[in-house]
Amino acid sequence: MFDWKLLLRSSGADAVILTSPSNTLYASGYVSSFRTALLTKDGGYFLTDSRYFGEASEKVKGLKVVECSNQSLYSTLIELLQGAKRVAYDTDISLVEYLKLTTKLASFELVPLGKELSLMRSVKSDMEIEKIRKALSISEKAFDMLLGFVREGVSERECAYTLEYYMMKLGGERISFDTIMAFGENTAYPHAHPTDKRLEKGMFVTCDFGAVVDGYHSDITRTFVFGKPTDKMLDVYNTVKDAGSLAMENIKDGVSARYVDSVAREHISKKGYGEYFTHSLGHGVGIDIHEEPRLASSSDTVLVTNNVVTVEPGIYIGGEFGVRIEEMVVVKDDGNERLNVSTRELIML
Ligand code: GLY
Ligand code: MN
Ligand code: MN
Numbered sequence: 001m002f003d004w005k006l007l008l009r010s011s012g013a014d015a016v017i018l019t020s021p022s023n024t025l026y027a028s029g030y031v032s033s034f035r036t037a038l039l040t041k042d043g044g045y046f047l048t049d050s051r052y053f054g055e056a057s058e059k060v061k062g063l064k065v066v067e068c069s070n071q072s073l074y075s076t077l078i079e080l081l082q083g084a085k086r087v088a089y090d091t092d093i094s095l096v097e098y099l100k101l102t103t104k105l106a107s108f109e110l111v112p113l114g115k116e117l118s119l120m121r122s123v124k125s126d127m128e129i130e131k132i133r134k135a136l137s138i139s140e141k142a143f144d145m146l147l148g149f150v151r152e153g154v155s156e157r158e159c160a161y162t163l164e165y166y167m168m169k170l171g172g173e174r175i176s177f178d179t180i181m182a183f184g185e186n187t188a189y190p191h192a193h194p195t196d197k198r199l200e201k202g203m204f205v206t207c208d209f210g211a212v213v214d215g216y217h218s219d220i221t222r223t224f225v226f227g228k229p230t231d232k233m234l235d236v237y238n239t240v241k242d243a244g245s246l247a248m249e250n251i252k253d254g255v256s257a258r259y260v261d262s263v264a265r266e267h268i269s270k271k272g273y274g275e276y277f278t279h280s281l282g283h284g285v286g287i288d289i290h291e292e293p294r295l296a297s298s299s300d301t302v303l304v305t306n307n308v309v310t311v312e313p314g315i316y317i318g319g320e321f322g323v324r325i326e327e328m329v330v331v332k333d334d335g336n337e338r339l340n341v342s343t344r345e346l347i348m349l
Contacts, residue, residue, distance in 0.1 A: 001062060001125070002027050008039045010116045014084035015040040017077070017101070018117075020092035022287045025215050026121055029061040036073065037063060038080055045080055047073065074104035081108065088113040115292075122284050122292040123306045128216060129330055132285065132308055133339055135172065135218035136328055138211040140342045142166035143222055150226065150349060152201065156181045156194040163209055172211025176219055176289050180208035187223065188322040190279060190314055201227035204321045210289070217289045219310050220340065221326030224347035233323075236273065236315050237346050240323045243267040243313040244344070247281060247295075251309070251329055251336040257299040264313045265297070273315045276322075282310040285328060307331040308339075 004027060008016055018024050018037040024046070025031040027039075032052040038045045046063040048056050053067040068076040081087065087108040089101060102110060124132070145166045150159065160181035167175060182192035184203040192206070199205070203226050210218040223240075225233065243264040250263050261281040268277045280296035285308055293301040295309055303309070309331065314324035325344055329336040 002120075004037075004039045004044045004062065007116055007120060008041070011088040011113055013086040013088035013111060015081055015087045016113060017087060017089045019097060019101075020090050023090045023092060023117060026117075026287055028056075028063050030056055030059040031215065032056065034070070036077070038077060040080060040084060042080075042083075047076060074100075077105065078107075081105075085109055086111060090117065118292045121286060123304060124286060124308050124330070125306075128286065129306070129308065131214045131216035132218060132328065135176075135211050135213040135216055136220060136339050137341070138167055138170045138172050138213065139209060139218045139220050140340065141170055142172075142211070143207065143209075143220070143342065146207070147224070147347065147349065150199065150205070152199055152226070154199050155196050156183055156186070156192075157196060159199075159205075159207070160194040160209075163207060167209070167211040170211075172213065174212050176210030176212055176217040180206065180221075182206045182322075183226075185319060185321065188316045188318050188320060190316055190322065190324065199226055202229075203227070204229075204233060204323065206322060206324055208324065208326065215287055217285050217287070219285050219289060219312075219326060219328060220342075221312055221314075221324045222342070222347070223323045223325060224349060226349050229346065229348065233321060234346070235271075236317070236321070236323050239268055239271040239273055240313050240315055240325050241344050241346075243277075244311050244325050244327060247311050247313070248327065248329060248336060248338065251303060251311070251331055253303060253305045253331055253333045255303050257293050257295045257301040257303055257309075258297055260303070260311075261295050261297050261299070264311070268313060268315060273317075276315040276317055277313060278316060279314065282312050282326075284309050303331045305331055305333050 016039040027037040044063040181194040187206040208221040247264040282295035284291040312326035316322035
């Protein structure tokens, strides 16, 4: 469970105010449209309004639930902040919220919270890993069901919303992000929006999708071929698959995220497709779909045990096709555990 006293100590402030949906969910186990978590030396609080107070009282963990209204939020905060001078706030807020905060709490020394919270969030507990595993398992089962639905003439949009329907039917509480579903030439767009394009023989199909369970996201990409692939399609697919496998062979506690990115990138370059791998290798996943640590050439992060990261190399050849294969892994002391159970081999329908 979230150790809010540790966060307060490491922030170097007398109090911490959290307002972003993700941070308040992490801090309390509960999320609502009106919410502020306040951590002080006298206690930790979750402030919400009358619409959520009853439910929050049952569901919030580790913090005292306090009822206030939109009008009384800042006066309640000021009361609870008695004796505090330096107050840290999470920076994941809108400009309007920032202006309100800095105006209404101008009597305090307000400082942006550093990386402490995102670092804490990047190291998952066993319970968090189980939620991610469940979210991913639902996504993979839904993908299997989609393979039974796919037929000639079906559209990208039909496949996208059918996959989403299957995920919800299997217990997903919502989708992790707008489903990416691309056929043929559209697979060369890494983040294609589904269109009315219809499936024809010989096309690649790329699906990038995920379900959320108890607030935790999954993120998976599978590329398969409808009909027979060309030699070039096979070569690109195998290059992407091998780049991912090589990267995963190198993921363990103590390895730099930049190095893991370079392993995949060098393999793709060696095969002659370097210019077509246009994004970073992966990212942390949890309460947010994209969080720390980033697996990128610009990253200074060193991976640690219980980071949960994606490994998602891709090759995108404009006007022809693209391939991305995305896995989720948990970093371990001496290696990593791949959370996916579905095959990485090319599926030919
Ligand atoms: N679906 C976005 C990503 O894979 O990062
Ligand atoms: Mn993805
Ligand atoms: Mn991803």
